[in-house]
Amino acid sequence: MSSADMSSTESSANLAPVHGTNPPHSNNSPHSNNPTRDEGSKTSSSEQNAIKRLLWLIALVAGLASLFAYGIMRNPNRRDNIDSVLVGGPLPEFDMPLFERYHDRFGARYQFDEDGAQLAALTGKPMIVNFWASWCGPCRDEAPVLERTWRQYGDDVLVIGINTQDRSRDNARAFLSEFDLTFPNGVDENSRIGIDYGIFGLPETFFVAADGTLVYKHAGPITQAMIDIQLESMLP
Amino acid sequence: MADSPQPNSTPADSIRYPVTALDSGRNRVSKKIAYGLAGIGVLIVAGLFIYQALNTSLVYFILPSEHASNPSQYVNRRIRLGGIVEKDSVSFDDEQLLLNFYITDSIDRYAVSHYGTPPELFQENTGVVVEGGFENGVFVSDNLLVKHSEVYEAAPDGTVDLDMLRESLE
C-alpha cells in the first residue's frame, strides 16, 4: 500500500511549503495568490478526503466488530450453559463402591442407572446427591446440614454423598467419622462420576426427583433453608 | 504547467529542484502506472496462492451422518470426525499400537483405526474427535481428542440430539 502512496506523491513537493500538496496557481508570483480562498478550498477538499477515509475505517471496524461479536455469541462452550444441559433430564448413570462403614446397612456398592436407584429398599424416592472432598472447607460446613436432613427426611428422601478428588481414602474416612455421617457415602474412583456430572468445584449438590430427572443443581455450599425449599417442591 | 518545472527554467529554479527536476510529469505518471500494475499483479498472484493453500488445508469438522450423506465431497480430504465411541467396539492392539473402535452419531457409524495408545480419558460412550482420512472404508486417524461432557450421553432410546452433539464436540 505504502509503495503506491509513495509513488503518488509529487517529487517536486520536496521543497514545497508544509501544506504543499496543492500546486501554486499558474501565476508564479506568490503575491498574486489569494491566500484566504486558497486556504479555504484546500481545507474543504482535504476535509472531504479525510471524511471519506474515516468512513472506510468505520466500515472496516464495523465489519470486524460484527464478525467477532458473532464469534463471541456462537461460542457454545460457555459455562453458564452447563446447568441447563443436565437440569430437566435424566441423571448420568454411575456405579461406585461405598465406604466400609455403610456395608452392613447398604451393601458394598451403589448403582444408579436408568431405572433409578438400585440400592435395596431405596428406589423410587427423591434423592440428594452431594459431591465433597475432605480438603474442601465449605464441605465441612454443609456436612452437618446434610446429616440433619437425612435424619429428618430419611424415610422419604435418599441422601447420597460422593467423595471425589480427595487426597486419600483415609482423609475421607476421618471426615466421615468426624461428622458421623450415617447416609451412604461412596468413592468416585478416577473422578469419573464428577466428570460425567460436569462438576466445576466442590461442593456441588444435585436434587433428583423420584423418576430420576434432575430438578436442581446447586454449586457451592448449601444451607438447610435451600434444602427445605427444594424438598418441599419435590415431596408430595 | 506549474506543477513541473519548465525545461527552460531559470537557474534559480533548477536549484530549487535539485535532484528530481529531471523527472518529467509524464515520466512520473508512467511510473505510477507501472507501480500500480505491479502491485495489482502481485496481489492477484498472492490471492490465488493463498486461495489454493487454504483450499487444500481446510479441515472440515463433521459427524458420521454428515459424511454418509455426501461422501464424495470429502474424498481425499483431511477431516475431523466427531462422534461417540460405540459401546463394545473398542479394541487395542498393544503390539501394533493400533486402537480400533466404531465412531457413531447414532445414525451412521464408521470404523476408526488410530495409531497410538488410548488417551487417559478414552472410553466407550464418550465423545471423541478423530482427525485423518478414509482409507478403504476405515477412518485412519493420527490425532484423537477426548471431549468429555455429560451431553454426549445418548438418550435412553438411543437417539442423539445432533446439534447438541456437534456443538459439544466442536
Added chain:
Amino acid sequence: MPELSLSLPMLGTASLALAMAVAVYAVAAGIMGAIRHDARLQTSARYAAIAVFMAMTTAVLTMQTALLTDDFSVEYVAQTSRAASPLWVKVVTMWAALEGSILLWAWLASGYTAVVAFASPNNALRNWAIVVLNVVSVFFISVNAFVANPFTLVPNPPMDGPGPNPLLQNHWMMAVHPVLMYLGFVGLTVPFAFAMSALINKRPGSEWMSQTRAWTISGWGFLGIAKIAGGWWSYEVLGWGGYWAWDPVENVSFLPWLTATAFLHSVQVQERRRMLKAWNLLLIILTFALTILGTFIIRSGVVSSVHAFGDGPVGPYFLAFFLLVVLVSFGLLMLRWDQVRDHGELDAIVSREGSFLLGNVLFLAMTFAVLLGTLFPLFVEAVSGDKVTVGAPFFNQVSLPIWLAIFALMGIGPLLPWRKASHQSLVKNLAWMVGIGLVSALIAYVAGVRKVYPLWTVGFAGYNFASIVLLLDAAIRPRMRISGRGFWSVFGQYAVESRRRFGSIIVHFSVIIMALGVAGSGGYRVDEQVRIEIGESVTLDSNYRLEVVDRFMEQTPYRVAGGVLVNVHRGNRQIASLRPKINVFLGQEQQPVPTPDVLYTVWQDIYLSVSGTVSPDQDFVVLRVVQSPLVAWIWVGAVIMLVGTFYCLLPKRRYVPVPARQAVPAS
C-alpha cells in the same frame, strides 16, 4: 488469623480502586494540562502516574501475600493455588490464570508509564504520550477492577485448593514466559504512545521514534525471546516433541512480533531518508492493536484452540478496547494524512531503503496470511455454517516462501548503500554470496539433504554468512588501512563504536543459526511410537538403541510420577540415561501430564515421552520417540539473539584503544 484473611483481599480491592481512580485522574489532568497549556496540571499527571504504579504494586504484593500464606478466602487463590506447592509455584501462580495475568499486565503497564513519566526528557511529545499510556493503564486496571477481580472473596473458604494447571507447574519456563511476553507487549506500547502523541501534536517527524528507540528494541527483544521460550516450553512439556504448531494462540502472539520486526527496520529508513512516515505510524499502531486483538482472541474463545484458556468474561471488553484503539488511532492517522504522507521518493529499488521496504511488505504479507488463516474458520462459520479448521499445511505453504524471501533480503539489504547501489559492488557482493550459498547447498545435498525447503535454507544460510563476512570486511578493512592498526584492534573499535550496527549483525547471525535449526527439525523430524518390554531394547533406524531398564515411581507432597529409566546406546556405547515420566498432580487427577526427557546433542535430539500408562501390572511401556535434527540450535540461536539485542541497547561509549601509546606530544 481471621482479621488478616479478611483485610487482605479488601486491601487488594481497595488498591485496585485507588489505582483506577488515580489513573483516570492522570488521564484527565494530562488532557486538561495540554488543552490549557498548564504545566502544573501536566506535572500533576506525571506524579499521578507514579501513584498509580505504587497502588498497583500494593495490589501485586497483596496478591503475593495471599498466595504465599495460602489465604483460600481469596477466590483466585482458592481456585489456582495449593498449600503443598513449592514456593516458586506459589509466586508464579499469580499469572497462572486470567485475573492474575491481567493484574501482572496492568502492573507492568503502570510501571512503564511511571518510568516514562519520570525518565523521559521534557519535550513536546511527553505529555500526550503519558496520557495515552495512562489510558492503556486505565483499561487494564478496569478489567481487573470490574470484570476479573483477583481479590473476590469466597464466603466459605476451603482448606486447600486444586493448584495451578499441571501443564504450567510442570516447567520453570512457564514462570518466565508470560512475564517476557507482557514485557514485550508493554514495551511496544511506549513507541505507540509517542506515535499517538506525535499525531495529536501534529509533529509526525522522527522525534517520536528516536526518543523511544530503546523501548522499541527492548520490547521487540522481549517479545521474540518470549515466543522462543514458549516454543521451548512446548518442546519440553507437551510431549509431542515439537515447538510450533500454528495453533491460534501461538499465531496471535506471533502477529505483533512480525509487525514490530517490520517497524524496527523501517524506522531506520525514516531516520535516514525522512521517508515512510505514514508507514511507520501504521506499523506501530498495528503492533499495538494486534496485541489487544490477540489477547481478545485468546481470552474469548472465538477461535477454538488446543490451549485451554477457556472463555472468561473479559472477551467483550478486549474486543471493545481493540475496536476503540483501531478507530481512534487509525482515525487520527487519517486526519493527519496530509502531513504524514511522504514527499520524498524512492530513488531506486536496489538500495538499502528499497530492500527494507520490500522486507516490510513481506513481513506485512506474512502478518496478513497468518491472521487470515487464524480467523478463517470464523469467516467460514459465519458465512456457511460449516465448522472448519485451517491446518498447519496452509501456514507452512504460505509462510515458508515468504520466510525464504525475507532470508534472502536479510543478506543483501545491509550491504546495499542508501539511495542507490552501484551495480559493480552489488554484482561483486552477490557473486560471493550466491557462490558460497550454492556451495553450502551442494554440500548439504551430498550429505543427503534432498528436501526443497531445507536445501534452500542451507543455501541461504551460507549466502547470509557470506554477507556478514562481507559486511565486516567492508567496515574493517578501510579502517585498518587508515589507522594502520591490526585487525582485532579495529574490530574492537568497530564493535564498540557502532553498537547498533554490530548488534544487528549479531542478531542476523542468530537468525541464520535458528533458520538452520528450524529447517533440520521441520524437514527431518522422525516421530514414532515404540513398544518396549521392560528390560528389553529396541534399535531405531538411526542406529540408536533404546534400552528400557526399569520402571520407577517418584512421590512428592503434591505429585506422583511414574516413569521408566531408558538407556540410550549408540553403537556399543551408552551415551545417556533418560527418565521420561507421567505426573499426576494432586487436585488435578484427571489431567496427567507427561514430562518428556530429552537428550540434547549437536546433530540431533532424542526425545522420549511416555505414551499411555506406566503401571506395575503391565510388562511393557509405549514410548513416543521423536528425533529432531539440529533442533538444539534454535535455543542456541535464541541466546545469541538475546545477546545481540542487549548489545544494541548498551549505552553508547567512545572506544579508547587499549594501548594508548599515541600520546599527543605537548606542543
